[in-house]
Amino acid sequence: MHPSLTGSPSPGHGLLRCLRRDDLAARLGGDELLVMVFGIQDLANAEALAETILIAAAEPIDSLMQQADQAMYEAKRLGRNRLVPLQPPAAVLERPT
Structure with a gap:
């Protein structure tokens, strides 16, 4: 499982709680997000992380x-x-x- 899915949440926006120190997230505008995650080992982990990010991004700004x-x-x-x-x-x- 991706470490960001099991780690303790950090302060800040819900999206940032899903990412690790070396991962990158950028708000391109409105509801457009770019997320670069490094070290994903397989598609199942990538899909699990993507689902977690979608849930976090749906939280009210x-x-x-x-x-x-x-x-x-x-x-x-x-x-x-x-x-x-x-x-x-x-x-x-x-x-x-």
């Missing part, structure tokens, strides 16, 4: 990612090559004591 997308589209609407500050919700700014 967190609010910061949605806000980043909104800021990007606003910058494009204003003529590109612009900075549109991201205003995270207050809950994100609060730190546990």
Whole structure:
């Protein structure tokens, strides 16, 4: 079995919990993802990992990612090559004591 399927989850997006340090993931745009996984030994392991990635990618995108997308589209609407500050919700700014 692929080590990323049995390892403990790392912080961050669900997709990143499926991958190992040397694997690569890139968001190409919208819901398009590119994932490069090295060292897969057989098709069964590749299929199991792909299914796990599909499930993780279906998790809701967190609010910061949605806000980043909104800021990007606003910058494009204003003529590109612009900075549109991201205003995270207050809950994100609060730190546990």
